[in-house]
Amino acid sequence: MMIRCDEVTKIFRKNGSEVTSLDRFTADIGAGEFVAVRGPSGSGKTTLLLTLGGMQRPSAGLVQFSGHDLYGLSPADRAGLRSGEIGFVFQMFHLVPYLDLMGNVLLASPGKPGPAVRKRAGELLDKLGLAERVSHRPGELSAGERQRLAVARALLNRPKLILADEPTGNLDPENAAEVVRHLAEFHKTGGTVVLVTHGTTADTHADRFLHLKQGRLVAD
Amino acid sequence: MSLWSHIFGEIGFRKLNALFSLLGLTLAVTVVVASQLLAEADERETRRVTRDMGFNLRLISAETDLGQFYRDGFSRNEMDSAMLDRLATHLTNNVSFNHLVGSLRREYTINGQDILLIGLSETYVAPGQGKKPMGVVIKKGTIHIGSEVARKQKKGRNDTMHLGERQFTVANDPIETGTPDDITIFTRLEDVQSVLRLEGKINEIEAIDCLCLTADQDPLAILRQEIGNILPEVQVVQMRTLADARAKQRQTREKVNQFVLPWVLVACAVWVALLAVINVRDRRQEIGILRALGEGGGRIAGLFLGKAALLGLMASVFGAAFGTWAVLEFGPSLFPVTKKAIQANPTLAWQMVVATPVFAAFASFIPAMLAVSHDPAETLRED
Numbered sequence: 001m002m003i004r005c006d007e008v009t010k011i012f013r014k015n016g017s018e019v020t021s022l023d024r025f026t027a028d029i030g031a032g033e034f035v036a037v038r039g040p041s042g043s044g045k046t047t048l049l050l051t052l053g054g055m056q057r058p059s060a061g062l063v064q065f066s067g068h069d070l071y072g073l074s075p076a077d078r079a080g081l082r083s084g085e086i087g088f089v090f091q092m093f094h095l096v097p098y099l100d101l102m103g104n105v106l107l108a109s110p111g112k113p114g115p116a117v118r119k120r121a122g123e124l125l126d127k128l129g130l131a132e133r134v135s136h137r138p139g140e141l142s143a144g145e146r147q148r149l150a151v152a153r154a155l156l157n158r159p160k161l162i163l164a165d166e167p168t169g170n171l172d173p174e175n176a177a178e179v180v181r182h183l184a185e186f187h188k189t190g191g192t193v194v195l196v197t198h199g200t201t202a203d204t205h206a207d208r209f210l211h212l213k214q215g216r217l218v219a220d
Numbered sequence: 221m222s223l224w225s226h227i228f229g230e231i232g233f234r235k236l237n238a239l240f241s242l243l244g245l246t247l248a249v250t251v252v253v254a255s256q257l258l259a260e261a262d263e264r265e266t267r268r269v270t271r272d273m274g275f276n277l278r279l280i281s282a283e284t285d286l287g288q289f290y291r292d293g294f295s296r297n298e299m300d301s302a303m304l305d306r307l308a309t310h311l312t313n314n315v316s317f318n319h320l321v322g323s324l325r326r327e328y329t330i331n332g333q334d335i336l337l338i339g340l341s342e343t344y345v346a347p348g349q350g351k352k353p354m355g356v357v358i359k360k361g362t363i364h365i366g367s368e369v370a371r372k373q374k375k376g377r378n379d380t381m382h383l384g385e386r387q388f389t390v391a392n393d394p395i396e397t398g399t400p401d402d403i404t405i406f407t408r409l410e411d412v413q414s415v416l417r418l419e420g421k422i423n424e425i426e427a428i429d430c431l432c433l434t435a436d437q438d439p440l441a442i443l444r445q446e447i448g449n450i451l452p453e454v455q456v457v458q459m460r461t462l463a464d465a466r467a468k469q470r471q472t473r474e475k476v477n478q479f480v481l482p483w484v485l486v487a488c489a490v491w492v493a494l495l496a497v498i499n500v501r502d503r504r505q506e507i508g509i510l511r512a513l514g515e516g517g518g519r520i521a522g523l524f525l526g527k528a529a530l531l532g533l534m535a536s537v538f539g540a541a542f543g544t545w546a547v548l549e550f551g552p553s554l555f556p557v558t559k560k561a562i563q564a565n566p567t568l569a570w571q572m573v574v575a576t577p578v579f580a581a582f583a584s585f586i587p588a589m590l591a592v593s594h595d596p597a598e599t600l601r602e603d
Contacts, residue, residue, distance in 0.1 A: 046601045055512060056597040076516060083514025090600060094509040098233030103225070108513050112222065153513075165600075 001064075002161060002192050003029040003052055008061035010047050010215075021047040022058065023215035029194065031160065034187040034205055037196045039212035045196040046165055048212065052194060053086055053163045054078045066160075083110045087154030089164040089183075093146040095138040101125060101149055102134050108156040117156070124152040128182060144175030151182050161192045168201050176201045223519065227527045234502065241495045241531050242538075245580055248488035249539020249572050250546070255481055256568055257547040262473050264558040269469070275426035277317060278457040279307075279447065289457070293336070293400055294325035298421040301341070301409070303451055307425060308344035310450050316443055318430050320344040322422040324412045328405070330383070333372045336404040337383070339412025341422070358408050362391035366402040370394035383407070384415040429458065439467075489583040496524060496587035500594075507591050508599030517592040524588035525581045532580030533573065540569040 010022040021044045029035055037045050050056040051063060054070050063070040066085070070078065087108070088094075095104050105121040106113045113121070125131050128148040130141075138146055147167055154162050164183060168176035176199065184205040187193050195202050211219035231238040280289060281297035289295050304322035311318065321343050328337035340358060358364060363383070365375060370390075375381055379390045388407060396402055413419045429443055444456045500507075507520055544564045552559035 050597045050600060053512065055600065079511075079514040079516055081514075082512065088509075088512045088600075090509075092505070094505050094512075094600065096506050096509070098229040099226075103229070107510070110514060 001028050002031040002033075002066060003194075004062070004064040005052070006062040006064075008048075008051060008058045008063055010044070010051060010056065011059040020215050022051065024061070025212075025215070025217050026061075027210065027217060027220060029192065031192055032187070032190050033208055034184065034193045034202075035195065035208045035210060036202045036206035037194060037210045037212065038198070042214075043212040044215040045212055047215075049163050049165050049194065049196050053088060054082050080110070083108070084157055085160045087157070087159040087162040089147070089150050089154050089162060089167045089179075091166040091169040093138070093143075093150045095146060095149060095153075097138055100135050100137055101130055101141075104138065104149055105153045105156055108153050110157070121152070121156060124155055125149075128152050142175075143170050144172070144178065147171060147175065147179050148182065151179060155186060159191070161194070162186060164193065164195045166196050166198065168197065168199055173201070180205060223522050223526055224530075226523055227530060230503075230523070231527065231530070234499065237495055237499050237502070238527075238531060241492055241528070241580075242535055244488050244491040244495070245532055245535030245576060246539040246542065248485060248579070249536050249576055250543040251484045251488075252481065253540050253543030253565075253568060253572060254547050255477060255484075257544065257562070257565060258551065258554070259473070259477050260565070261547070261551050261555045261558060261562045263470075264561050265555040266469050266473055268557050275319065275321070275428055276459045277427040277429050277443065278459070279425040279427065279451070279454045280423065280457065282453050282455045284455065286457075292327075295423045298324075298418060298423050299425075299454070301420050301422045303454070304341060304344070304422060304425055307447070307450055311344060311346040313346060315346070316430050316439070316446055317427045318346050319426075319428045321426045322409060323424045323426060324409055324416065324418060324422050325424060326412075326416055328383075328415075330369075330381075330405075331373060333369065334403075335366075335369055336400060337412055337415070338404055338406050339409040340406060341409040358406060359391060360408060361388060362407070363388040364392040364406040365390055365394055366404045367394040367396040368402040369405060381405075383411070386411065386415065425454070485579075489579070492528070492580055492583040493587060496528065496584040497590070499527075500524065500587045500591045503591070504594065504599045507594055508596035511596035512600060521588045521592050524584055524591055528580040528584035528588075529577035532577035535580070536569075536572040536576035539576070540572045544569070 005025050005027050008022055008025040009020065012019045012021055023044075025044075025048060037048060039045050047056065051058050052065075054063075054065070054073075057071050065081065068081070070081075073081065096107060099107065102118075102121055102125070105124060106117065109117045109121075122131070122134070125134055128151060130145060130149060130152065133141065133145070138149065141149065147170070150167070154164075162183060167179050167183070171179060180195075180201045183193050183195065183202075187205065195206065209219070210217060280295040281299050283297045284295040301322055304320060308320050311320065322341035324339045326337050328335050342357075363381060365373070365381070370376060373381065375390050377390055377393050380387050381390060382388070383405070388411070409422065413421060429439060440456070440458050440460075443458065447454065447456050510520060547562060548564065551562040555562065
């Protein structure tokens with residue numbers, strides 16, 4: 001099992017009141033699965049994704065990644081695990097505006113990127129249709145190109161898992177389909193994908209759907 | 221990607237933020253360099269001006285009647301010139317007086333004109349302070365005459381005059397001063413001792429008090445105790461108005477420097493820190509994604525502290541150059557008496573090169589820590 005969540009709860013405290021974003025979420029996600037997470041706004045989808053990625057410590061419950069208690073690891077070990085085994089794709093791309101495309105992809109490389117890493121970055125940019133814009137900056141790209149760049153960055157370290165938070169939310173249907181197609185290709189090579197989505201673009205690729213409502217898993 | 225690639229890239233991308241930070245730091249360095257160079261120039265100028273005011277301490281025999289002293293302008297009680305040597309051996313950084321000159325003063329009549337004849341010893345200064353002796357150096361066989369002496373004796377520069385049986389050459393251009401100097405002939409101490417047949421005798425030691433305390437701080441008590449311990453046989457007369465003027469001028473300069481510099485540095489530090497806070501806010505998403513990609517707090521802090529240090533380094537060069545240029549350009553009009561002594565200070569420039577990056581990093585430290593402690597999940601969920 002790649003990910004195991006046991007009674008994972010996340011409570012936010014705002015202005016003296018408590019908001020339960022995740023409520024005793026329990027599920028296992030196996031290696032090689034393509035999981036689509038659905039639910040209305042505020043249902044806890046992003047919280048779940050960040051928690052699975054080691055970015056947000058749950059208020060209660062256990063999150064295991066490849067058998068390790070994710071939040072039992074030291075921050076440095078958790079950062080190392082994120083860097084080596086998890087790729088992130090976000091709705092707002094989260095690219096570094098002052099780096100060119102190559103620089104943004106290489107951001108994912110732990111330490112100074114060697115020739116092999118640069119070669120892989122070039123191959124990924126080529127594969128994602130961005131080879132001719134290597135020296136451009138994100139601000140010069142369309143939304144679809146930016147998201148493909150974010151996918152290239154997520155794929156650089158050959159991660160085992162990609163966590164994608166509404167990656168098609170800002171894209172037209174054509175670009176959305178292309179981004180999902182690249183995630184599906186990663187899935188076909190044995191990678192695990194957890195995709196938070198509102199749309200139906202991923203329906204043909206996902207082999208499992210999790211439905212959240214008010215932080216609770218209501219359908220699997 | 222290397223840390224410095226990031227830093228250079230970010231500076232190039234957010235030019236305005238970097239430019240304003242650079243301006244703030246450059247201003248700080250400029251002010252520090254300029255104020256330091258001006259302070260040095262000011263001190264030289266003050267020293268010269270106060271030196272030109274003359275000695276403000278007069279040491280005369282304890283037996284001297286002050287009524288006679290003030291009426292005649294000198295003491296009629298002689299002292300051994302060995303006393304001057306004794307006092308001079310105590311000139312160190314730990315005493316509150318400096319620039320010792322022994323003198324022998326007497327009224328004298330030359331061709332029917334009553335004048336004041338003053339013989340001056342060489343000047344003794346505390347060793348190791350790099351201070352030049354005050355006053356005019358009188359060469360052997362020469363005299364300096366006052367304007368009234370020159371007028372009545374019909375003498376000028378390079379003319380010869382006789383004092384007793386000895387002949388001297390006038391070495392100055394007599395100028396009217398409106399003081400007893402106008403009816404005075406100055407020459408070397410040993411010459412006056414010889415003319416007056418008072419070998420080995422002086423009747424006054426002049427000095428400058430280095431306390432630079434104003435009258436209300438009672439410097440005279442300190443000076444009398446210090447000098448009295450060395451020469452109990454003298455009494456100390458302070459020319460208080462002169463001493464006060466000297467003290468006030470130096471104190472004013474020091475106060476201005478002490479007030480201006482810290483406030484400029486604080487203002488610049490706040491300015492740099494505010495810009496760094498704005499920079500951290502602008503880069504929240506970047507920080508979030510870097511954390512998501514596994515970057516540690518050290519690298520995040522390095523992005524901000526490295527940027528600050530780099531801008532500090534650039535500012536140190538610009539500021540040192542601009543501050544030096546400004547002082548060299550405008551300093552001479554502010555300090556006309558010592559304008560030739562105004563010059564660049566390479567040591568200060570190097571100190572700025574080392575200190576400014578540290579100062580800039582220090583000013584950016586809190587914003588950098590804000591960036592490090594920023595919860596990336598908060599930013600990443602702001603989609």
